[in-house]
């Protein structure tokens with residue numbers, strides 16, 4: 001937009017017949033738009049010919065500006081009339097070496113600041129601070145993912161949520177850009193390495209923080225329905241197959257799934273067995289010729305079930321309890337698989353499903369892991385699933401802080417902005433403290449997991465991750481409640497300025513219940529810690 005206008009020029013267009021306004025230094029011609037403005041014509045007349053930035057933010061969010069800007073913007077205000085923004089500068093080497101408190105630690109170079117710099121709106125390393133966890137490839141990836149999110153997801157997120165579905169083309173594009181491959185990281189099978197399309201980091205450079213960034217950046221949209229549509233089944237359904245499945249099956253199935261051509265989901269929970277996995281009742285009986293398992297039973301609350309071609313399923317092949325469970329890869333093409341969408345409180349676009357298996361004939365080659373050793377497969381996978389939940393819930397909580405801070409600068413009550421009321425600042429501070437503490441726990445867990453062999457991580461990290469899941473989900477629930485109080489009625493209506501908070505509010509239960517309920521997580525964290533620390537020598 002090359003045209004510039006002076007403030008005086010703007011002021012001339014101040015009538016119903018010729019109505020211009022300025023928002024954030026850009027000039028908009030609303031002469032025609034005023035008739036269809038959802039907030040009415042009269043209110044626009046009041047700001048005709050003026051800078052309406054303050055009023056605009058009072059009633060709208062960034063999405064509205066992004067959507068209408070290309071249609072309504074006619075130019076910008078003369079830069080000399082507009083206060084120039086403070087731009088954060090990349091910290092210099094001199095600043096680095098001048099730090100006297102580095103002790104024996106090797107100081108890492110800070111990465112350039114990134115994002116809008118709303119306080120606590122992004123993790124601390126986005127401010128240009130040092131972090132031992134992130135390097136240039138991580139910084140490049142956060143940009144790669146953010147560009148993708150802003151171009152391909154953000155404009156449609158509300159629409160998909162209301163439609164309770166997303167076009168399959170979105171999933172295919174996610175795969176095409178290599179994000180499905182990246183999501184698996186080091187677990188990517190050899191014959192899928194040609195699907196590595198991520199530009200910011202090679203397969204060899206990839207670590208747990210890269211995977212975290214994909215999730216974290218997508219979750220800025222505050223839509224778990226969207227996140228789970230893309231990764232909910234894949235992220236937990238495919239890893240057990242890759243790790244424990246027969247080579248021929250993995251070689252056949254993994255490339256189809258990682259390329260986005262076919263979809264997979266994980267089926268553990270049943271109408272009557274959730275966190276109490278050892279009591280599941282779906283049966284798999286070996287046929288007389290020992291070539292097939294015949295599977296019968298039901299699974300409930302299965303993310304992506306309606307879309308799935310493959311189902312990684314926990315079944316009972318032996319006696320009661322955890323020693324009688326096995327895992328099978330069931331293929332929809334085998335027949336006898338019925339999927340029905342469930343109407344849930346939230347995560348609408350993710351396809352939460354009820355599944356019935358009726359006399360499904362599953363070849364024995366599709367056994368994942370050893371017979372009756374399925375509990376081990378499930379438990380190993382739980383750490384992975386819970387970490388994904390932690391990263392997502394931590395970002396949901398952060399979105400609450402970001403949205404609250406932004407809104408508190410726009411909304412005025414009792415003659416001053418919300419941010420100028422100490423009761424509101426106190427709310428935001430309480431949220432921010434919890435969010436930052438939670439982030440430290442998440443980053444520590446990612447670092448520890450990737451620094452340990454799998455077996456050690458199973459022993460040391462199970463309890464830690466269980467406690468962390470509770471920490472993340474409690475933080476999320478706390479923050480969304482407080483954010484909702486900041487937004488008031490706007491977070492009680494769907495869409496619009498408080499729409500993100502309204503959605504986040506009804507999606508909290510998708511975190512506190514699945515993957516091990518909060519109550520079970522807290523108890524497990526202590527039971528595990530006692531067991532592990534006794535092994536480390538604690539005399540209790």
Ligand code: HEM
Nearest residue numbers: 028038039043044047052055056059064068072495496497
């Ligand atoms: C480029 C300029 C503008 C565009 C594209 C625009 C667009 C919109 C849209 C799409 C909505 C519906 C929002 C929703 O459903 O949540 C809306 C509502 C509204 N707008 Fe605007 N608007 C503009 C400027 C303004 C200005 C300058 C004012 C005030 C001076 C204003 C006041 C309102 C009000 C009061 C509402 C109703 C809010 C509510 O339902 O709570 N708009 N506008």
